Amino acid sequence: MPHEIITDLHHIQRTTVAHEADNLAFRTFVTLEVPLSDRPLNALVQETTAAVWQHIDCRECANCCRVRQPVFSRAEATRIAAYLGLTLEDIRTRYLQSDADMGKYITRTLPCPFLDGALCSIYEVRPAVCAQYPHLHRNFRSRLPQVLDNAETCPIVYNVVERLKRTLGFVDSAPTGENPGVTPPA
Ligand code: SF4
Ligand code: SF4
Secondary structure (H helix, E strand, O other), X not given: OOOOOOOOHHHHHHHHHHOHHHHHHHHHHHHHOOOXXXXXXXXXXXXXXXXXXXXXXXXXXXXXHHHOOOEEOHHHHHHHHXXXXXXXXXXXXXXXXXXXXXXXXXXOOOOOOOEEOOEEOOHHXXXXXXXXXXXXXXXXXXXXXXXXXXXXXXXXXXHHHHHHHHHOOOOOOOOOOOOOOOOOOO
16 A cells, blocks of 8 residues: 555664665755745645654654754753753753754753653653654755655654655655655645
C-alpha cells in the first residue's frame, strides 16, 4: 500500500540509509526542478505534515528526545530552572553544558535528561527547538538537508518526505521498490 504510515524506527533508519543517494537526488529535484515557489511548496509540506501527523502519536515515540540534543538559550534555561524550583546554576550543573560555538546550552546527556518515559517532564516550558520540532512548518526548500537528516530518526519527517516524493512526481530509483514514483497530487 503506497501511502501507509511507517513508524518502525529500525525500518526507517535502514531505509533512509539505503535511500541516501535517492534522497540526495530528491534534494536536487526540489531545488532545481519542482516548479512550485516556496510559498505553495511550504503549504503542500504543511498539508502533508498534518495528514501524516494525525496517524503518529509523539507520546508513544519520543525518539527525537532520545537521539537529538536540544539547544537552550539562557532565557529558556532560566525559565526551566524556575519551573523546576531550581536556580540556573543548579540546572547547568545537573543537566546542561555550554556550547561555546552557539553561545547557548545543550544537554549533558542523551537521551534528554528531561525525558520521563516517553514524555517531556518540562513540556510547558520546553525550549523552542523542541516545540518547533520536526521543523516542517517553514522554509522547506532551504532546510531540506536538515529535513533529510531528520528523516532517519523521526517517523513524521520520514513519512512526509516519502509522500512528497510521490506527490511532487519524484522518480525514486531505490532498489527496494518502495517508492513507485509518480502519483497524482492529492
Ligand atoms: S517529532 Fe518525530 S521523533 Fe519526535 S516524537 Fe514525534 S514522531 Fe517521534
Ligand atoms: S526538553 Fe523535553 S521535548 Fe525537548 S528533548 Fe528534552 S524531553 Fe524532549
